[in-house]
Amino acid sequence: MRFDLAQLEALAAVVDGGTFDAAARSLHLTPSAVSQRVRALEQQAGQVLVLRTRPCRPTPAGAVLVRLAGQVAVLGADATAALGLDAGLVRVGVAVNADSLATWFPAALVGLGDEVVLDLHREDQDRTAQLLRDGAVMAAVTADAAPVQGCRVRPLGAMRYRAMAAPALAARWFGDGPAPAAWAAAPVVAFTGDDLLQHRFVAALVGGPAELGPEHHVPSHPAYVALVADGLGWGMVSEHEAEAFARSGTLVDLVPGRWLDVELYWQRWSVRAAVLDDLTDRVVAAAAAELRPVTSSAGRLACG
Secondary structure, rough: OOOOHHHHHHHHHHHHHOOOHHHHHHHHOOOHHHHHHHHHHHHHHHOOOEEEOOOOOOHHHHHHHHHHHHHHHHHHHHHHOOOOEEEEEEEEEEEEEEHHHOOHHHHHHOOOOOOEEEEEEOOOOOOHHHHHHHHHOOEEEEEEOOOOOOOEEEEEEOOOOOOEEEEHHHHHHHHOOOOOHHHHOOOEEEOOOOOHHHHHHHHHHHHHOOOOEEEEEEOOHHHHHHHHHHHOOOOEEHHHHHHHHHHHHHOOEEEEEEEEEEEEEEEOOOOOOOHHHHHHHHHEEEEEEHOOOOOOOOOOOOOO
């Protein structure tokens, strides 16, 4: 089956923009023209490719064709450059978890070519792989070691997290030590409702299901760390930040000598393209400089 490139481009634009109107603006078309192209592609595929929700979401079949559209665009730019012609700008979608984005990942982007335009999606490390499955991004930093269909996986290393709290909060709720009753009562700060680091840490620590106190959701890395430091609740803080705050006395370690290691992986489309190869080399090098070597199963609780 041969697919019309303009129709593939329209489908990808709808998924990327979230609406047919946004896709029309990006493609300099009318919404009606975009809709006609998507409908024609659906008729050819014999099934619905995009859910007309807000935002629009691809069906499993649609995700396959969104990924195809992106691969065609990247390979086309690669071939154009190989011919010595101006390939124009290449947009590369990448999903990255907030902690990586706030710490080691930006080093991978230093000196990136002027022809590359990045579209960074911030998402929890347990959910970034879904954006690959949807075809929304070409690569992702993820905690998922199982390769997404059509992708290759490279281990990056482990991010270490420690359970930290402001001294006053630690004294109030954990004055008698990190007992199960203290975890069940003390307020906790999570990035979002999908952020399970706190639950995983406590469950491994107590050897059973984690019962936690009131949970605040703060989907901003700077605000998350600042509010933990201000005493809103305890939270899992990456080790470099934890050490800096501990030295200043702003935060204390609730369970000294215990931490949670979360293994991270780089998943990217299997298609060979210079822009993805270069970005992969950069990400692997940046991770090697900052992350801990992978020595055990993902998400382990360890002691030193």
